Amino acid sequence: MVRKKIIILGSTGSIGTNALYCVDASPNAFEVIALSTHVNVDLLLQQAARYRPKAVAVTGRPLSEPEKNDLKSLDIRFFEGEAALVDMLHDKDFDMLVNAVVGAAGFMPTLAAVDKSVDIALANKESLVIGGEIVMPKVKEKNVRLLPIDSEHSAIFQCLMGENYADIEEILLTASGGPFRTFDDFKHITLTQALHHPNWSMGKKITIDSATMMNKGLEVIEARWLFDVPVEKIRIIIHPQSIIHSMVAFHDGSIKAQLGMPDMRVPIQLAMTYPKRQPSAFPRLDWTTLKELTFAEPDFEKFPCPALAIEALKTGGTAPAVLNAANEIAVARFIREEISFDQIPALIEKVLLAHDFVSQPTVEDVLGADQWARKYIGTRV
């Protein structure tokens, strides 16, 4: 069997380490060509020693001389700085990019992989949030498989296997509702409270996004591009148990759902092995203890973030890029405990109101809007 040559960007994060877990589970299926981290160089070096990639990239800080020597002794090339990811992708031959970069920094690597006609297992939702309008026509042109890793989008993707996308009546995006679904005092939510997700174990940024429900807003934008459906056909449904990962309703009245344990390794592995489903030893859903699945309507007054995202998607152009950048900075400031939880949506709205949108944006327009938003929000409270 020829092994699939993969590059995992963001290999030291939650998705990245689980992707490497999937490599371990199918050692004959994958050859790890390259890895990257933003700042977790220690773990990256451990991964490099174990998987012996041809190259690694570090985007968040320069490598020290001992670190460089470590890599040289293993005959591993290294790339540093902001352009490191794209430079590394251009330099290497590979069959699949696992893009698990956090935030807008994942956009250019996605574009680079599409340009090389390489399939992408996509965890970086920002690639589509900020650049869906740019990425998707190229994906079609280059005949690239864009395989979602997000549990919701993987669920939708699985529900659509063997189906005609034109038969979609509605995409039902399930949301746990996060830790504050039944909470009321949003002003005094602490960082510790916000970092405690009831069902999923994830990175910090996405955990806060779950708490504000901005994650669901970004997922609506991602779904709009991945499955080529208008925003009006995407509906958020609260499902606190996170067992049903999302659903698709078809125009004949039939609905399909994908479900299972909240375990990111299932969608990660499927994206990496598709069209094959690889047998796994991941824990199974236990029907003897699963008593009920419940559903509720989302409360967009209590959680303003999804409505902001949907509004930005409807505005189009550079609006989603501005929304995303403003959210990234707002969340970072909340994590640094500089702002309160309820200031996150308030700040994002301020930035959106101040932005002059560009429609049908170029890559430069999108990156410019992203930069503008980061600067603008940095100066506001």
Add this chain to the structure above:
Amino acid sequence: MVRKKIIILGSTGSIGTNALYCVDASPNAFEVIALSTHVNVDLLLQQAARYRPKAVAVTGRPLSEPEKNDLKSLDIRFFEGEAALVDMLHDKDFDMLVNAVVGAAGFMPTLAAVDKSVDIALANKESLVIGGEIVMPKVKEKNVRLLPIDSEHSAIFQCLMGENYADIEEILLTASGGPFRTFDDFKHITLTQALHHPNWSMGKKITIDSATMMNKGLEVIEARWLFDVPVEKIRIIIHPQSIIHSMVAFHDGSIKAQLGMPDMRVPIQLAMTYPKRQPSAFPRLDWTTLKELTFAEPDFEKFPCPALAIEALKTGGTAPAVLNAANEIAVARFIREEISFDQIPALIEKVLLAHDFVSQPTVEDVLGADQWARKYIGTRV
């Protein structure tokens, strides 16, 4: 567009009338070639006048002279008696058989359609229950599409669209549990109680089968043949709301479910229009009122019928035919209020114990076992 030429057997029953409803909904999609009834000749004549088929068949009684004259005046051929269905199928050219015959009488028509290499929308589960071992190799040989109409099997079929059947870890057959799920006094269940299904509106025989849960046992056998999985991979799960119509668990840990309103028209239409999903005006699931889906383990001590069916499937050969015939007679006697509800499984078990099984049976063996069982049980209490 060329219209699909369909024959609907059992057109006056619950499935048959709903199949004609689907014809009405897509008048340019179908041409009704022939219809049949067991004894409901009045309704058959109304349907004949409306759909103007080329032929009709009546299996349960002779036609009267005025009835024959009615049909002659419409230029419609008629077939009567036990062999009427097969004779009519041999006589006509058509693209699809909708087999909605009740009971073992549906087996020979299924075989006849397979022999003609015609696709089958199958509501008659007995075709596979008693003859799966004979039907399925021919289905493969003749490259026939066998499209399930049972809501459970349609659900499984939909979950498997675009999937590899070899990836199935488990088929999760959902069961409402029927009207007596939380009942204890099985000796004194009345016919009226048994005919009141909590979720589905169906014919009498299948409603009693739901009450005894024999329906679920027959469905296990049907699923075993339709999806080519061993019985050990088929599991019954109680789901009282009948919203999830069944599920498939794959060997990577992912599960897919098909759900929707309990409305037989959805699976009937899909079987008739597949691979197309025809837009429909059937009522949609209302997520604002759907609060919860619950699950429980089945109680096979309280409901012995599914275990009898699974045992018969494991025995194989003519055993499922005997189980099915014994069940048909036992249910008919319960409907005539000759025996009590709890005597249904007791009688079936008696017949199974008395039968000399034939393995790798021929069509004649299966029909012989069916006849033997009917005679044997007719003399027992």
